[in-house]
Amino acid sequence: MKKIINDPKRVVDESVAGFGLAHADLVRVETDPIHVVRADAPVAGKVGLVSGGGSGHEPLHAGFVGPGMLDAAVPGAVFTSPTPDPILAATKAVDGGKGVLHIVKNYTGDVLNFETAADLAAADGIEVRAVVTNDDVAVKDSLYTAGRRGVGGTVLVEKIAGAAADRGDSLDGVAEIAERVNANVRSMGMALTPCIVPHAGEPSFTLAEDEVEIGIGIHGEPGRERIKLEPADAIVDRLLTPIIEDLPYSSGDRVLLFVNGMGGTPQIELYIAYRRAAEVLAEKGITIERSLVGNYITSLEMQGFSLTVLKLDDEMIGLWDAPVHTAALRWGR
Amino acid sequence: MKKIINDPKRVVDESVAGFGLAHADLVRVETDPIHVVRADAPVAGKVGLVSGGGSGHEPLHAGFVGPGMLDAAVPGAVFTSPTPDPILAATKAVDGGKGVLHIVKNYTGDVLNFETAADLAAADGIEVRAVVTNDDVAVKDSLYTAGRRGVGGTVLVEKIAGAAADRGDSLDGVAEIAERVNANVRSMGMALTPCIVPHAGEPSFTLAEDEVEIGIGIHGEPGRERIKLEPADAIVDRLLTPIIEDLPYSSGDRVLLFVNGMGGTPQIELYIAYRRAAEVLAEKGITIERSLVGNYITSLEMQGFSLTVLKLDDEMIGLWDAPVHTAALRWGR
Amino acid sequence: MGSIGAAAVGLDITWAVDWVRRGAESMSEHRVELITLDREIGDGDHGENMDRGFQAVLPKLDDLPAGSTPADVLKMVATTLISTVGGAAGPLYGTAFLRGSGAIAGESSIDAAGVVSLLEASRDGIVARGKAESGDKTMVDAWTPAVDAARSAADGGASAAETLRAAADAAAAGSDATIPLVARKGRASYLGERSAGHRDPGAQSTAYLLEAAAAAASNGTSA
Amino acid sequence: MGSIGAAAVGLDITWAVDWVRRGAESMSEHRVELITLDREIGDGDHGENMDRGFQAVLPKLDDLPAGSTPADVLKMVATTLISTVGGAAGPLYGTAFLRGSGAIAGESSIDAAGVVSLLEASRDGIVARGKAESGDKTMVDAWTPAVDAARSAADGGASAAETLRAAADAAAAGSDATIPLVARKGRASYLGERSAGHRDPGAQSTAYLLEAAAAAASNGTSA
Numbered sequence A, B: 001m002k003k004i005i006n007d008p009k010r011v012v013d014e015s016v017a018g019f020g021l022a023h024a025d026l027v028r029v030e031t032d033p034i035h036v037v038r039a040d041a042p043v044a045g046k047v048g049l050v051s052g053g054g055s056g057h058e059p060l061h062a063g064f065v066g067p068g069m070l071d072a073a074v075p076g077a078v079f080t081s082p083t084p085d086p087i088l089a090a091t092k093a094v095d096g097g098k099g100v101l102h103i104v105k106n107y108t109g110d111v112l113n114f115e116t117a118a119d120l121a122a123a124d125g126i127e128v129r130a131v132v133t134n135d136d137v138a139v140k141d142s143l144y145t146a147g148r149r150g151v152g153g154t155v156l157v158e159k160i161a162g163a164a165a166d167r168g169d170s171l172d173g174v175a176e177i178a179e180r181v182n183a184n185v186r187s188m189g190m191a192l193t194p195c196i197v198p199h200a201g202e203p204s205f206t207l208a209e210d211e212v213e214i215g216i217g218i219h220g221e222p223g224r225e226r227i228k229l230e231p232a233d234a235i236v237d238r239l240l241t242p243i244i245e246d247l248p249y250s251s252g253d254r255v256l257l258f259v260n261g262m263g264g265t266p267q268i269e270l271y272i273a274y275r276r277a278a279e280v281l282a283e284k285g286i287t288i289e290r291s292l293v294g295n296y297i298t299s300l301e302m303q304g305f306s307l308t309v310l311k312l313d314d315e316m317i318g319l320w321d322a323p324v325h326t327a328a329l330r331w332g333r
Numbered sequence C, D: 001m002g003s004i005g006a007a008a009v010g011l012d013i014t015w016a017v018d019w020v021r022r023g024a025e026s027m028s029e030h031r032v033e034l035i036t037l038d039r040e041i042g043d044g045d046h047g048e049n050m051d052r053g054f055q056a057v058l059p060k061l062d063d064l065p066a067g068s069t070p071a072d073v074l075k076m077v078a079t080t081l082i083s084t085v086g087g088a089a090g091p092l093y094g095t096a097f098l099r100g101s102g103a104i105a106g107e108s109s110i111d112a113a114g115v116v117s118l119l120e121a122s123r124d125g126i127v128a129r130g131k132a133e134s135g136d137k138t139m140v141d142a143w144t145p146a147v148d149a150a151r152s153a154a155d156g157g158a159s160a161a162e163t164l165r166a167a168a169d170a171a172a173a174g175s176d177a178t179i180p181l182v183a184r185k186g187r188a189s190y191l192g193e194r195s196a197g198h199r200d201p202g203a204q205s206t207a208y209l210l211e212a213a214a215a216a217a218s219n220g221t222s223a
């Protein structure tokens, strides 16, 4: 295992500390229990947005803390959802009197820990609502699974809900738009290589030199299917088809296309994937109104990418375009 | 070789095409000869800024095309500087009547090809000046080398010179500030893994599981020294010491600290490196006024990072903070 | 026969503390194994999570006030696991120990029936939180056989220690039985059919923890 | 003796075209080898760059107007390489062919002295652009021995073909001689002492191109 780290047990602490130093204008890092809040939290009269989950997905979520997006992020150990304590602390820190929205990716651990924190916050008189993102079409949402995972769509939910909170929407209003984004977004990912969790020291799975994993999640867990490496265009088709069929997206739809790198894939490859995805959507009469390309929700150094498609309406477009100022997403200010 | 590509020979063309589709609001992609220009080029009465070089360093340079930074980028084949034709075409496309500045990284191929293009542009009546960046302290600048390489500092030169052009500086004025940034910036990088040039299909070098390359360049070329893997803090010290001693930077200096990922290193590791670099600078009484952390000048999927330190003055800070709107760097608008 | 002696003696605070110490030791000893199991069908953190949690529990054993009951120990374990383990296992084991504690609240020593109540309440807590059914390839597949075996043992007149031994053996068998299953809850469910052929890490950690409980019980009584 | 026949016949357009075809074939054939050499002490693109350039040259051979001279061929090669090769090698070889073309401008056929002028002008162009000295471990270390060997051969009365043969052999030896050198120009110079022990890719491509020139000359005359 070759990594730029000092001690596997201190990876999250040291990285978050570095993040806090680099972005002291935007965030405050609390260390006990560890969480990252907006430098000016709580913002009075604004719904507070808290997200969190296992570390290793950077910039998610701390990279999205700042005006127009999240009020706090709670990083757990690598690939391990945080415990209720820091979630509770973050919830208290960002409560500006209008309630707090928890944006939770659909994993058993995240859901349970956020639930507990929400119960504890409610006991402290803070109104909390939770939105659980579950956009990953690689997983069947059925009685036979823990439900679809929350992946790339989470970034879009955080941006758009953040803008809704910023314009002064109520907790119910922000929750409603977050739910609407989640209901209209679908994703699927693949990996060329596994990643190595620092404390494990071994790859999360092994792939032959000509194999790739299709339907990968963001925790380095193996995908649904292992296939032989294919050209970029064929891989894009393999991911995009189930996405399009799931919602479904159809001719006349306006969408946001998000090509996300898993952490170790260079940008030059992401744009090759973007090119094909744009071509396929155009063939289907689906218009790309907005796009996002880069490493936004990652799995450590994994090579691979995911595609996310969000069906937009005018309100979502307006909220997407609204100013945001975070370490990882910034425009309009 | 596992990559999200279709055909090694079409990597640059397809990726640049995808880039153009994703950022049609910002850029126009010309295909014959290939170059990327601001959507609104030429900007009348503004000095035009052109940079370019081998591909594989994305987002450099196309990711920095847009208001407040470059007017055009010229991507060569992977790790191969572009030929004079597209440099000339880009130069013509961005000439707004006030002359064009070429920002050239110091590699024999880049220098020679830009020189030829500048001669041809001059023959067409366009005033061209060139600034050659050479901030890599891993290479001795002596008679016995091709001189220091241009690496991370190039990004800072492009941002700051771009802002100077934006405020209306003359060609000489923009060239002067670019030279000043270059004179005050130093960098050094390291790699945990090599990268694979698509047309070569083999790693650029091989490293044992416990070895790293110190003093790596951005072309996948081997570094000056191969050592055993060390903890992050020790590696940071190994890169930062020669940087600090070279200019030298000293107590009371105000600097921009830039921690750059080589393409395959996850953000969580970059911030661990940032943390230590900030600590060392603080110990030396050097104040970090601005910072930048992320993958900005890369070597395909190489794992590793580089440190860049720029000694700032008030004018540079103002120009750094000035609005910029490109695919990879954006603020203030 | 040792078992008759054991039947006569209830499990007290000494047992509870010993259970937790042995549990912590076991999590530490099997950390890599549990990580490896979780890497195969999950995300490779289960051993790390459990070890971190029990390492946080250990120092608190020294701070227990005099007169603490087994329930007090289990409650401390519950809250510590909840605030240090994270992931799915943190809340699930946290709830298990919390409910288990509730089931034996106030008792300074528990008998075989108490063991059954403790295990049943723990299992029910996990099911209430995680909604898994038997056969879903989760820790429930170790807990439920353990509860069932404990009940038969106790019904048959076994001692508390014997009851725990039966539970531990059943949990181990339950963990073995997860191997062929296709997961329907937790992270392994994402793999669908590909999850078959691998042991569930949470079922295995349950087997280890109940083994620690049984060992502590037989040790306490034979010492 | 073939050599007497060769001395009598100058190198004409047929030779120039054949040289370029053989050169293109050689770049294609040695593409991977040149990439590998460049990977060791450079950035792994030299074979790809040269192959791309000469593949672009090939179709243009068919478009040469009637009455073209060797100089016209070399000029076309120069401009094509400049606009397709890129990197350091593009401008350097471009300049070499451009200056070489200039040295034999207007001649429909060149003799041994013409060969020397061509090679010398080419080498001087490379040095003017790249500022490398002998021993810097660059293509100059193949070109300069080639020029020297050509001059002695021509001075000694060799034919044009023999002169090229001498140049090609000397270039190959010059390429071999780059192996122990420490690079002081080009990308390999970044490696410092670590560049020793590896052949310079540009010196090797020069050896192949001059070998192609010599082979074309001996072929043309013995056919």
Ligand SMILES: Nc1ncnc2c1ncn2[C@@H]1O[C@H](COP(=O)(O)OP(=O)(O)O)[C@@H](O)[C@H]1O
Pocket: A079, A080, A081, A107, A108, A109, A110, C038, C042, C043, C044, C045, C046, C049, C086, C087, C088, C089, C090, C092, C126, C129, C130, C131, C132, C137, C138, C139, C140, C185, C186, C187, C200, C201, C202, C203
């Ligand atoms: N819904 C559930 N009900 C019961 N047990 C579950 C459930 N989901 C997961 N588990 C258990 O948790 C274990 C995984 O724990 P752990 O790896 O620590 O958490 P995570 O899956 O969040 O990484 C699984 O092996 C399984 O036994």
Ligand SMILES: Nc1ncnc2c1ncn2[C@@H]1O[C@H](COP(=O)(O)OP(=O)(O)O)[C@@H](O)[C@H]1O
Pocket: B079, B080, B081, B108, B109, B110, D038, D042, D043, D044, D045, D046, D049, D050, D086, D087, D088, D089, D090, D092, D126, D129, D130, D131, D132, D137, D138, D139, D140, D185, D186, D187, D200, D201, D202, D203
């Ligand atoms: N200054 C120079 N003078 C002469 N030849 C040079 C010089 N710099 C580089 N070269 C030659 O160019 C070759 C490398 O060419 P190539 O790999 O195509 O370009 P790049 O180094 O830009 O990738 C080297 O092997 C060397 O022979």
Ligand SMILES: [Mg+2]
Pocket: A054, A079, A080, A081, A109, C043, C045, C087, C088
């Ligand atoms: Mg986990």
Ligand SMILES: [Mg+2]
Pocket: B054, B079, B080, B081, B109, D043, D045, D087, D088
């Ligand atoms: Mg090159």
Ligand SMILES: [Mg+2]
Pocket: C038, C042, C043, C044, C045, C046, C087, C187
């Ligand atoms: Mg796990």
Ligand SMILES: [Mg+2]
Pocket: D038, D042, D043, D044, D045, D046, D087, D187
């Ligand atoms: Mg090269």
